[in-house]
Amino acid sequence: MSRKVVRSSKFRHVFGQALKADQCYDDIRISQMTWDSNFCSVNPKFVAMIVDASGGGAFIVLPLSKTGRIDMSLPTVCGHTGPVLDIEFCPHNDNIIASGSEDCSVMIWEIPDGGLISPLKDPAVKLDGHSKRVGILSWHPTAHNVLMSAGCDNVVILWNVVHGEAVVRIDSVHTDLIYSACWNRNGSQILTSCKDKKLRVLDPRKGSVICEKDKPHEGSRPVRAVFVSDGKILTTGFSRMSERQVALWDPKNFGEPLTLQELDTSSGVLLPFFDPDTGIVYLCGKGDSSIRYFEVTDEAPYVHYLSMYSSKESQKGMGYMPKRGLEVNKCEIARFYKLHERKCEPIVMTVPRKSDLFQEDLYPDTIGPEPSVEADDWFSGKNGEPILISLKDGFVATTKNKEFKVIKSLMATTSSSLSNRQSDSAVREHRNPLPDVQTLQALQNEVKELREMVEQLTQRVSELEKCVDCT
Secondary structure, three states: OOOOOOOOOOOOOOEEEEOOHHHOEEOOOEOOOOOOOOOEEEOOOEEEEEEOOOOOEEEEEEEOOOOEEOOOOOOOEEEEOOOEEEEEEOOOOOOEEEEEEOOOEEEEEEOOOOOOOOOEOOOOEEEEOOOOOEEEEEEOOOEEOEEEEEEOOOOEEEEEOOOOEEEEEEOOOOOOOEEEEEEOOOOOOEEEEEOOOEEEEEEOOOOEEEEEEEOOOOOOOOOEEEEOHHHOEEEEEEOOOOOEEEEEEEOOEOOOOOEEEEOOOOOOOEEEEEEOOOOEEEEEEOOOOEEEEEEEOOOOOOEEEEEEEEOOOOOOEEEEOOHHHOOHHHOEEEEEEEEOOOEEEEEEEEOOOOOOOOOOOOOOOEEOOOOOEEHHHHHOOOOOOOOEEOOOOOOOOOOHHHHHHHHHHHHHHHHHHHOOOOOHHHHHHHHOHHHHHHHHHHHHHHHHHHHHHHHHHHHHHHHHHHHHHHO
C-alpha cells in the first residue's frame, strides 16, 4: 500500500481571518458599476474605495485608523464628471493617488496626511489623451512618476506625470478591448490580455510586441494575467465549457502551458495578486465569497494549491496591502481589504508560528517606497531594479521633506499647466501655507478632543465625590 507524500511547504498552514466589526469600515456605498477592476487601493497610510455618486464619479480616501461607521457627509474626491472605474496609489508616495474614469480622463490627486477635511475637486494633474473611458491604471514599480493607463479605445499610454504629458502611445497593437495590463518586476516589460484572445508581452518604450500567445484560455470571457517569479506569466480565464482556469506560462516557450488547472464553474473574473517574496498568488473572484491561494514553485505542477479563505458574503472588489504595511510581529504575510455592498472588511493572512521573534524566512528584503530611476531617465532607456528594504525593525516611513518635495513638484506642474507665465517661486509662495493650515486644523481637532475628555473626567470625578459623601 503506497502512502501519499505531502509536499513540504512553510505556507501549507496559512489561514485567513477577517478582523472584528469595530476594525471594519461601515456604511460605505460601494460603486455599483459593472467593471472588472479592484475598486479599492490601499497603502500603509490610507485606504481608498470607489463609491456611488450622483452627477459624476467619486471615491473616498480614509486613514487606516478611521474604522467604524463612516459618516455619510465625509468629504470625497469628486473631480470626475463620469463614474470612476479604477484607482491606484503611487508606490513611491503614499499621498498620491491616480484615478481613471468614464469621462476619458486620468487624474492625479494629492491627499493630505490626516485625510480630507473638505471635498477635493481640483486634481494636482489632469491627463487627457484617451478617446474612450479609462479602466486600467498601473504605476511603474521602479521609475518615479511614470503611470500606465489603458482605455476602451484599445490604447495604452505611458505618462510622465511631472510634465503631464503622454510620452509613449501604443495604439496599433491591440485590436479589441484590453482586459488587463501590468508591469514586470523592474518595469522593463508590459503584459497585456485582450478581448482578441491574445496575451502580449510588450517593450514599453518602443511599443513593440516581444512575444504573444494566441488563446491562452479557450473561453470567450475575460482573461487576467500577471508576471510571477523568474519572468513566468500566470493567467486566469475560462474554458470552452465556462470553467474557471489558472495557467502558468514560460514566455520563452509559449507553445504549451507549464500547467493548466480547472477550478470551478463560477462566472466571476478571477483577480490575481502575486507576492514575489513568498511566491504565493491569491485569486479573488468578483462576486465570489472566497479567496484561493497557491504557491508558485519550480517543481511540477508549478502551481500548488494551498488553501482557501471562505466567508458568507460576496466581494465587490479587493484591495491588497503592500508588504511594508503588514504587521510582521504577528506573522502577517498578506492583508486584503474586501469590499461588500455597504462596508470594507480587512482580511489578514497569517502563518502560524509559536515564536515572537522576527521570522526571517517569511520576510526577506522587500520592495521599498524609494524609486530607483527618474521618469526622464527611464524614458531615455535606463532601467532600475527595485530598492529593497528590511522589515526586521518594522517599516520606517520616508521623511516629510521627501514627500513634500514630490507633492510640490506635482503642484508646480499643475500651476504651470494653468498659467505658463507663473514662476516657480510664485508657486512655492502660493502652496507653502497649505501644510500649515492642515496642521492647525489637526491641532484644533486634537485640542477639542482633549477638552471633551477633560469634561468627561471632571463629570466622573464629581459623581464619585457625591458617592463618597453619601456613604
